[in-house]
Amino acid sequence: MSAERIRVRGLVQGVGFRPTVWRLAHELGLLGDVRNDGEGVLIRLQPADPTDTDAIERFCTRLRAECPPLARIDAVERTRLEARLDTTTFAILGSDAGAVHTGIVADAATCPACLAEIRDPADRRYRYPFTNCTHCGPRLSIVRGIPYDRARTSMAAFPMCARCRAEYEDPADRRFHAQPNACPDCGPHLWLVDAGGREIAPAELDAPDAIAAASRLLTEGRILAIKGIGGFHLACDATHDTAVETLRQRKRRFAKPFALMARDPDVIRRHARLSELEVEWLASPAAPILLLERLRDSDLAPGIAPGQSTLGFMLPYSPLHHLLLADWDRPLVMTSGNLSDEPPCIDNADALARLSGLADHLLLHDRDIVNRVDDSVWRLMDGRPRPLRRARGYAPAPIRLPPGFGSTAPILALGGELKNSVCLIRDGSAILSQHLGDLEEARTAREYRATLALYGELFQHRPEILAVDRHPDYHSTQLGRAWAEREGLTLIEVQHHHAHLASVLADNDWPLDGGAVLGILLDGLGLGEDGTLWGGEFLLGDYRGVRRVGHLTPAAMPGGVRAIREPWRNLLARLEDAGGWEHWRARYPDLEVMRRLEAQPIGLARSLIARGLNAPRSSSAGRLFDAVAAALGLGGETLSYEGQAAIELEALASTFARTSGTESGYVFDLDCSNRPWRLDPTPLWDALLSDLEHGLPPARVAARFHLGFAAAISDMGARLARDLAVETIALSGGVFQNRLLLESVAGGLRDAGLTPLVHRRLPANDGGLALGQGCVAAALTGDAAGA
Ligand SMILES: [Zn+2]
Numbered sequence: 001m002s003a004e005r006i007r008v009r010g011l012v013q014g015v016g017f018r019p020t021v022w023r024l025a026h027e028l029g030l031l032g033d034v035r036n037d038g039e040g041v042l043i044r045l046q047p048a049d050p051t052d053t054d055a056i057e058r059f060c061t062r063l064r065a066e067c068p069p070l071a072r073i074d075a076v077e078r079t080r081l082e083a084r085l086d087t088t089t090f091a092i093l094g095s096d097a098g099a100v101h102t103g104i105v106a107d108a109a110t111c112p113a114c115l116a117e118i119r120d121p122a123d124r125r126y127r128y129p130f131t132n133c134t135h136c137g138p139r140l141s142i143v144r145g146i147p148y149d150r151a152r153t154s155m156a157a158f159p160m161c162a163r164c165r166a167e168y169e170d171p172a173d174r175r176f177h178a179q180p181n182a183c184p185d186c187g188p189h190l191w192l193v194d195a196g197g198r199e200i201a202p203a204e205l206d207a208p209d210a211i212a213a214a215s216r217l218l219t220e221g222r223i224l225a226i227k228g229i230g231g232f233h234l235a236c237d238a239t240h241d242t243a244v245e246t247l248r249q250r251k252r253r254f255a256k257p258f259a260l261m262a263r264d265p266d267v268i269r270r271h272a273r274l275s276e277l278e279v280e281w282l283a284s285p286a287a288p289i290l291l292l293e294r295l296r297d298s299d300l301a302p303g304i305a306p307g308q309s310t311l312g313f314m315l316p317y318s319p320l321h322h323l324l325l326a327d328w329d330r331p332l333v334m335t336s337g338n339l340s341d342e343p344p345c346i347d348n349a350d351a352l353a354r355l356s357g358l359a360d361h362l363l364l365h366d367r368d369i370v371n372r373v374d375d376s377v378w379r380l381m382d383g384r385p386r387p388l389r390r391a392r393g394y395a396p397a398p399i400r401l402p403p404g405f406g407s408t409a410p411i412l413a414l415g416g417e418l419k420n421s422v423c424l425i426r427d428g429s430a431i432l433s434q435h436l437g438d439l440e441e442a443r444t445a446r447e448y449r450a451t452l453a454l455y456g457e458l459f460q461h462r463p464e465i466l467a468v469d470r471h472p473d474y475h476s477t478q479l480g481r482a483w484a485e486r487e488g489l490t491l492i493e494v495q496h497h498h499a500h501l502a503s504v505l506a507d508n509d510w511p512l513d514g515g516a517v518l519g520i521l522l523d524g525l526g527l528g529e530d531g532t533l534w535g536g537e538f539l540l541g542d543y544r545g546v547r548r549v550g551h552l553t554p555a556a557m558p559g560g561v562r563a564i565r566e567p568w569r570n571l572l573a574r575l576e577d578a579g580g581w582e583h584w585r586a587r588y589p590d591l592e593v594m595r596r597l598e599a600q601p602i603g604l605a606r607s608l609i610a611r612g613l614n615a616p617r618s619s620s621a622g623r624l625f626d627a628v629a630a631a632l633g634l635g636g637e638t639l640s641y642e643g644q645a646a647i648e649l650e651a652l653a654s655t656f657a658r659t660s661g662t663e664s665g666y667v668f669d670l671d672c673s674n675r676p677w678r679l680d681p682t683p684l685w686d687a688l689l690s691d692l693e694h695g696l697p698p699a700r701v702a703a704r705f706h707l708g709f710a711a712a713i714s715d716m717g718a719r720l721a722r723d724l725a726v727e728t729i730a731l732s733g734g735v736f737q738n739r740l741l742l743e744s745v746a747g748g749l750r751d752a753g754l755t756p757l758v759h760r761r762l763p764a765n766d767g768g769l770a771l772g773q774g775c776v777a778a779a780l781t782g783d784a785a786g787a
């Protein structure tokens, strides 16, 4: 029986893969070796007993079945070797220096084995909040460079004690090569301070340790800043009305919902509907926040999620969380540790400076967070959980690109302006960074540059091609243009909605040469090919190019960017286009919305529209949602975050959809006389205002808008698909994070015999934009570009 060489591709480095191979080889009586290299893991095997002819076969079967929890096997390739190996053992070999690019994995939630240790009074890691092993613990959040070993993480400051070192060096141990391995004798520790930075001994609070003391303070209604895995959280008792209200006031975050953490699924079930699939997702190693449908009789403080029908829940994902929540049968608020629009704190000194006005106490530790990695957010929509924000637990896991993207020069895609992430592409694989945030914010823009440098270093990625959005004012575009010019790199500017289309295609493994599809791209704003602002687009095409075949009728945005924050401006503009303000005021003089509009500077706004001055016209679907929300008085005069009015509109509509059966939607006009076709909401306004005049509940009006808009979108999509002879319709853009709309549109398209493509691993909003930009750049420059 001869020897074999086995190549394993996928997520196989830094996840305890080699020890698993070592263990299986020993158990099956196989000799040889295993090593990491630039393509993954390489194994050489031969049976110690030459008559054992199927040992290698059994090895391969068990390798898949017993794959370590954080690993992902994409391919196993076996080659028979002519000569027998000259060895009498099985060895784990070192990594080929410089050749490894896949060693950094995502941060992972505490595994069951570590959890059992911190709960066992006899264990040396009893109540130790930094317990971790090869199957769990911090990764991306603590890494400074490669190769990924302890010296290049923030664990470098903690030399391992003899017992930890022995675990680290033993291939049979769960902590073999676990870089953040630590114990109470050698690892990081926690302490509690007050807002003035004075350390508080746990004994002062009659508590055995700092975590127990922190738990006591939370019970008393205090607000704590807690240093976690990828950043600080602000925590308080979620049933304590005063604490929640105080936190909201101090954070100056008046509308954004607070995330919650609960000890176990049973605690969550008292406040939100929870399916088995959702439990599975919450309990996965990535441990994201999941948006869940709120129960009416939940006794959580009203300030948790004002105007929302959902609650964002996660389970504990670090030993600190497990220990803190152990005695809590109610949820804790665990919202990001920041003030309004700033990115969350990661540093002790920064936290003391920025969070001491927000928190009564801070629970600090001395393991540095090197990279900010926010909590990920997912939601069950159209049959499966889908990401709304991709960060902790997911980045920087590689995403395999569809067939046809195998050979490309190194590409770096710089993303958009809001909800930015960046993407590295090489050799058919993409690395999408964690969610970084809004580059308009100066701190985030600084972190953005640091992240670009870090990812370049971690993945040894020196881009030859840069992909950016076409919008000249985006920080990312400006940075990319300057970089390309400075270093003579190829710059590819990708239209915003083309990037969205490419992103959802790649997310669904659509091959490079899979042919054209119809994309329905609904979002806030993106610069269009004609220089106007787009956002309600029907594009025909693929990775290489698109043609605009339909769109929402544009309306003005009087006041420019102010229309993004002040929804009434969008309503006024739509009413101006649909007959004029005077007409509507005369027709519905008693409606409250008319009085609300009259309280605004509508004279000035109307003159901006009339003169076309600082009133750019946009086909944005997001602004249409804002206009309808304004008609219903949602979101207030000024929104506190982009998309708030649309989210509240969906929440309102879903309260109606839950309690009622069938309802008819508002009608839209479809003008198919010329390409691009136009979807015109004009008929909507009379129907909607008339409903309000007849006293229909706003929830029902919101539901009728959702139904009508979804029906109009899927109807127009189906007609265009027939006309253009395509069967696949790709849905992307932030507006498709609206569950009601996504499910109605996808359902409508399926009813018409079409196949909708919906995001699965990437957010539909600009969080997935960079990957789309990268795919377009690859399609336009790769080997297959000329095909
Ligand atoms: Zn573990």
Ligand SMILES: [Zn+2]
Binding pocket: 160, 161, 162, 163, 164, 165, 182, 183, 184, 185, 186, 187
């Ligand atoms: Zn130790």
